[in-house]
Amino acid sequence: MIPPPRRRRLRARARYLLALLKRFRLTLAMAAVFFGAVPLVFRTLYRGPGGARITFGEALHHTYFLMFGQPSLPYVGDVFLELLNFALPPFGIAVIADGVVRFAFLFFAQKNHDKEWITVISETLRSHVIVCGAGRVGYRVSAQLLELGHEVVVIEKRPDAPFIAVLQAHDVPVLIDDVKSPQALQRTNVRHAAAIVCATDDDLANLNTALDARRLNPSIRVVLRLFDDDLGARVRDAFQAEVLSSSALAAPALALAALDPRISHSFHAGDRLMVVSDFQVTEALAALTVAELQHRFRVVTLCVRHSSEPQMHPKPAHRFKRGEVATLQGMYPDYLELRAFTGERKPPVSAVGRSDLAPLRTPEPEDGDSAI
Template sequence: MLNARRRLVMNLRYLRALLKRFRPTMLMAVLLFGLMPLLYQWRHVTPEGNRVSLGKALRHVYFLLYGQPYLDVDDSLLMFVDMVIPPVGIAVLVDGVVRFAYLFFARHRQDKEWFEVIAETLTGHVVVCGAGRVGYRVVSQLRALGKDVVVVEKREEAAFVAVLRDEQVPLLIDDIRSHQCLPRTNVMKAAAIVCATDDDLANLNIALDARKMNPDIRVVIRLFDDDLVAKVRDTFKAEALSSSSLAAPAMALAALDPRIVHSFRIGTHLMVVSVFEARQGLPGMSISEVRDRFGGLTLSMRRRGERAERLHPSGETRIEAGDALTVQAEYGDYRKLRAFTQEAEAPVFATRTEGLT
């Protein structure tokens, strides 16, 4: 239902943007088929001395577009109009109608003009540069949060181009460093841009260009060079993330402890997430006691025999034997909790989350 509503809203936005873009074509259509027939009805007189009907005047204007006049006029003004309508109509109206129909009915092609029209309908969206593994995961997460997203990728054969098109995500195949690329994404009205290509220099260039076009845009940059991360954060006031620095703690701890399902840093503190099955020590304790004694924040709890997890259980909740707790703690506190519970192997239901690579 939500996806159908999103598609309906997108289609209405797209139609509105097309009407705005083809405003000259619409005005020409009104002029030709609205005012010109009235002119012929007013000026043209049949050999019998009668005024031509509005229907015949409209038919005359229509066939003039194809160089086939329906009326035989002898009025100088109307003769001049007869000569002007065919070339002007073909150059402006017919071309505009064909392009309008192409863009409206052939949206699956996702060419540059189609993409630009879609981007014009968006405000507060996120521009994601790069359709690789990281870029695709960023797009998936943003869409799950209900954000409008447009994607730019340089290579047609990139890993997730076909997948994004199947999911009807607006995607532009273009060199992000070209002068026309960022304007096509409507970056001036975007809330954020995520530079997730595999080229540090390209990511920096994109960030600088985006900030120049939109000083208030939030910039997130993926970098491979750890030395650049701090410099970029301080100099450009952008959120710079290093794939290696994000993945390194998870990989190192995975090598040492299979129980850890996720890890990250907060300042100098190494935080880990692990799943504990209440067997020894934990049964009888409350959630708040685990936090106060071991610094462990219980993110979720699943009772024995139940499938559904309870997020953020209250501090007064008593732990029972067989309960599964997902706990976040600093690595040192986690080791104390693990020693207290005397758990060596990870529970069979614990799964490792995928890191950013």
């Protein structure tokens, strides 16, 4: 789930301001010269009909109205000052017109999330992550990265992709473009990105994008989603890229779900299968402390939940209480031994609706992944 937007929006507003200052630095510099240096010139050189000098405020007043072709100081016989009086009006009007037109363009580009605005915002980012694809996988990756505090730029070909509106509502820059376009990666400031995640459902597009990203930024970390496991192995060895297959990731979860749907996560530590599962504290567990449970069943207590906030990594002396939910991690044989100890050896038909399982945090759309 994407984190609360308040802090992210403050950071986004700061990026917008920085982007505008960067894009308008020449216009602002010319305005500073016009309203800073020019009044000083008039303040220094101008002498009235009686030889009287003027103040800086009078010089600034004259410069301001001179910009619109309405000088406020009387005519004097100084050739240089008269040349300024003739040259400055078109210059001032050009500066103002340029600023107004460019600001209006960027304002509407921001409202419409145009490519130009995404380019402007991306230029302010450093060490960000580029996610290609705004389907189920791309959205989940983006949400996880945002939850971890990393800036994300998303590239999606289809303007009607299911999660684009959600990402844009949280001020995530979403570039509507074909990732195979030569300019797509450059618009996301790939040269200063820390990593790129190619998460579309097109293996060829993912591979081409990864190669283009590595060419533009040799130090970028590349993560590819490939359906072809054989191709993934070759790419991993040849290009030093992290290649993940949806089937390879899903297979262990599906296998364990078939055996025991109460297992929420699994991974391998060397050749050992580790599992994570929630246990409702019953009479058997209520007699043990965290240290006793670990010593007897070789499982680690990650979290204990009751009516209050979750207690992460409880102290070894913490004694389990009935009604608590303990999240435990251990090797699969030890997990089975603990289930037998609690009288829950036989797994249920389904874990849906159990209070000890967290609900899915990411909403599902009706459409599939992007096919960029």
